[in-house]
Amino acid sequence: MKRLVVVIALLTCALPVSGQPVESSPGATASFSTVTWERLLNAADEPENWLMYSGTLDSQRFSRLDQIHNRNVSELELKWAYQIPQLDRAETTPLVVDGVMFITEAPSNVVAVDAATGQEYWRYDHELPDDLRICCGRNNRGVAILGDTLYMSTLDAHLVAIDAKTGNLIWDKEVADHQSGYSKTAAPLIVKDQVVTGIAGGEFGIRGFIDSYDATTGELEWRANTIPGPDHPDSQTWAGDSWRTGGSASWITGSYDPDLDLVYWGTGNPGPDWNGDVRMGDNLYSDSALALNGVTGALEWYFQFTPHDEHDWDAIQVPILADLQMGGETRKVMMWANRNAFYYTLDRETGEFLVGKPFAKQTWAEGLDSNGRPIRVPGTAPSPEGTLVSPPVGGGTNWFSPAYSPRTELFYVMAFDGEAIYFKRDEDYNEGDRYTGGGQQYNLPMDKYQSAVRAIDPKTGNIRWEYQVQPRSTAGVLATGGDLVFSGSIDGYFYALDAVSGAELWHIAVGARVHSAPMTYAVDGKQYLTVAAGNVVFTFGLRE
Amino acid sequence: MLKCSLRAVVAVFLTAVFLTTSPAATHAQDVTANPFTTRLDIRMGERLFRQQCGRCHGRDATGGELGPDLTSGFRNVSTDAGLFRVVREGLPNTQMIGISRSTTDQSVWMVVSYLNSLNDTADVELPGDATAGMQIFNGKGGCTSCHMVSGQGGRRGPDLTRVGNRRDPNELASDLRTPDEDVAPRWWTVRITRENGSVVEGLRMDEDTFTLRLMDEQEDLWSFSKGRIRSHERIETSTMPSIEGLLTASEVDDLVAYLATLRRGES
Numbered sequence: 134m135k136r137l138v139v140v141i142a143l144l145t146c147a148l149p150v151s152g153q154p155v156e157s158s159p160g161a162t163a164s165f166s167t168v169t170w171e172r173l174l175n176a177a178d179e180p181e182n183w184l185m186y187s188g189t190l191d192s193q194r195f196s197r198l199d200q201i202h203n204r205n206v207s208e209l210e211l212k213w214a215y216q217i218p219q220l221d222r223a224e225t226t227p228l229v230v231d232g233v234m235f236i237t238e239a240p241s242n243v244v245a246v247d248a249a250t251g252q253e254y255w256r257y258d259h260e261l262p263d264d265l266r267i268c269c270g271r272n273n274r275g276v277a278i279l280g281d282t283l284y285m286s287t288l289d290a291h292l293v294a295i296d297a298k299t300g301n302l303i304w305d306k307e308v309a310d311h312q313s314g315y316s317k318t319a320a321p322l323i324v325k326d327q328v329v330t331g332i333a334g335g336e337f338g339i340r341g342f343i344d345s346y347d348a349t350t351g352e353l354e355w356r357a358n359t360i361p362g363p364d365h366p367d368s369q370t371w372a373g374d375s376w377r378t379g380g381s382a383s384w385i386t387g388s389y390d391p392d393l394d395l396v397y398w399g400t401g402n403p404g405p406d407w408n409g410d411v412r413m414g415d416n417l418y419s420d421s422a423l424a425l426n427g428v429t430g431a432l433e434w435y436f437q438f439t440p441h442d443e444h445d446w447d448a449i450q451v452p453i454l455a456d457l458q459m460g461g462e463t464r465k466v467m468m469w470a471n472r473n474a475f476y477y478t479l480d481r482e483t484g485e486f487l488v489g490k491p492f493a494k495q496t497w498a499e500g501l502d503s504n505g506r507p508i509r510v511p512g513t514a515p516s517p518e519g520t521l522v523s524p525p526v527g528g529g530t531n532w533f534s535p536a537y538s539p540r541t542e543l544f545y546v547m548a549f550d551g552e553a554i555y556f557k558r559d560e561d562y563n564e565g566d567r568y569t570g571g572g573q574q575y576n577l578p579m580d581k582y583q584s585a586v587r588a589i590d591p592k593t594g595n596i597r598w599e600y601q602v603q604p605r606s607t608a609g610v611l612a613t614g615g616d617l618v619f620s621g622s623i624d625g626y627f628y629a630l631d632a633v634s635g636a637e638l639w640h641i642a643v644g645a646r647v648h649s650a651p652m653t654y655a656v657d658g659k660q661y662l663t664v665a666a667g668n669v670v671f672t673f674g675l676r677e
Numbered sequence: 678m679l680k681c682s683l684r685a686v687v688a689v690f691l692t693a694v695f696l697t698t699s700p701a702a703t704h705a706q707d708v709t710a711n712p713f714t715t716r717l718d719i720r721m722g723e724r725l726f727r728q729q730c731g732r733c734h735g736r737d738a739t740g741g742e743l744g745p746d747l748t749s750g751f752r753n754v755s756t757d758a759g760l761f762r763v764v765r766e767g768l769p770n771t772q773m774i775g776i777s778r779s780t781t782d783q784s785v786w787m788v789v790s791y792l793n794s795l796n797d798t799a800d801v802e803l804p805g806d807a808t809a810g811m812q813i814f815n816g817k818g819g820c821t822s823c824h825m826v827s828g829q830g831g832r833r834g835p836d837l838t839r840v841g842n843r844r845d846p847n848e849l850a851s852d853l854r855t856p857d858e859d860v861a862p863r864w865w866t867v868r869i870t871r872e873n874g875s876v877v878e879g880l881r882m883d884e885d886t887f888t889l890r891l892m893d894e895q896e897d898l899w900s901f902s903k904g905r906i907r908s909h910e911r912i913e914t915s916t917m918p919s920i921e922g923l924l925t926a927s928e929v930d931d932l933v934a935y936l937a938t939l940r941r942g943e944s
Binding site: 265640 | 772886
């Protein structure tokens, strides 16, 4: 097959047009080398590639590339655009491997293009049933790669393996029954020879889990239930049988520490979302950071951000790992700006709470106690007549990726200062139907709220700077070795900020909401920046 | 003529729906319109809407982060049958997905009834005289200097052609008496100070992170880059004057009665 591709590529390059030889463009004959686990372990050392959803296993979404920096970023210009043939919003972070870019599209498709031109090599369209259960749009956020194989989640709760050279389907594994309310939207994470992946469906009364599959065969190696069964003491944190329908989904990509051999993953809201009366207790391990053994999937520790959540504040954020000098020693930490509007720094060896402060407007907690547990303000639970609370359901932030720069030692996140009226209602569970127990309603026009990119010092939780953008922006953040922070906004801008000061250095109107996180890569020595806006993938580079 | 043909379409559609999908097909073959339109049906539809649709369209159907406002007409349908189909099946190639497949046809019709109730064009019993109100609107009230109705009138206030669909009579009366209380962002007034110190004031047509567009009192359109002005600030008061002291209570009732008639298909 590989030989055939090469022959076709050679033939294509040799074909004359109007008597003129065709000049091959950079990347036109790209034949990427196998993506080994060693390459993934050391992904930071090949910044010309973007080998996984968050760039590196520590999910810093930081690239060492510095050709584009804070003195020449104003020379960025559009290099190419790829139009996704679907009207759904694009939440994808593409991967780039040796000049080939892999872009996922709604509903569950993937396309491979030349990273220098945006021109297509192949596409894979996943066949979907017509009875999907999806809460919040037909989304897909990216693929993982190992060897010559891509791994993608699909809306019908399957995990598929696709040949990265041709788009041919290699295997298709049903992870869960979509008719029971399960779906999948997030990019998997490769851990050694395994594909680790989460599940969505927190609004359908599912029981969440995190799975690990053999990358070659697609066989399930381990499953970590995000709600313990009745044989486990933590099951006592769920009243009656409510654990069976307690949600705690796992719909964003996690991180991995190879030295500790721990997989880190966030979990979502307990269900039903807004009526906690039927699931009294802390509802472990919903809204938590989980540390799972990299071999067995056994739970090593957990940290629950929002016990007995009644506001749908999923801990579905990408955990960022770094080693920081704190209190005179090096601490292996995890940084986490949570949907509940608090920022946390945790010890990632033990789960110990180190730092916690609000990073966005919140009215539900007086603060955090010495263990990081919230001290709730009475009367903030949803009610039949409505209760005004900050943050709103969308959270102080949400699934869209934060970033961390080891150069500035700052954590960057898109934050939202908003509020909403939360309602509660009685609701019966019916398998495959929505099971939310209430809802929310904004009480003011969106223009009266504020979004901002905020830079947080992870050692103190203090906000170092902020850059205000239109509410409610849902773009992720990228940090680079050029001391730049890139992000987007709901009003259709892609922009660059100074990573140290937060000053705006460049922006461009891309004409549609940015719901994705930017990424960067290089081909033939030229650095590019890619971001999806609306249903278009834009790539920028320096003026030549 | 239009009504007849729509009714025929609805009848054909309903017959097809009930023959093929409804558990109650044997009892519903002669249905010619939405059979579930009682007040209870509307309430049941509202409950189902909040549960299944509210996350995208907002709990009160006024629009959310993913779905549009459904209280001021529908973009893609003009009949009950069309609305049923969109609720049931969704819209291809958009984020509008169909309602849960386990939802019965009866429940879908209830959602249709609820949505229709939000766009209700039935007469409302009001104390005022709508005809007198129209005269006040076009004359003594001076409303047409800023507001358009059916393409006639000014530009410096909201187009009121369908205001009766989106504001209830109490809200209309409140808008007239205390216009500063609830100014929609589109009608905020903004004062721009240029780098040279000159000032432009106008209605905020749109604003984003980097730019701001407005219409000044001469109805000229301006677009500013926020990075190239000295400052911008919102003026909290509405450009709309209160009718307190200008109109009698009876005249306000008449004006409200007129505005309430400005609905889809009636004006």
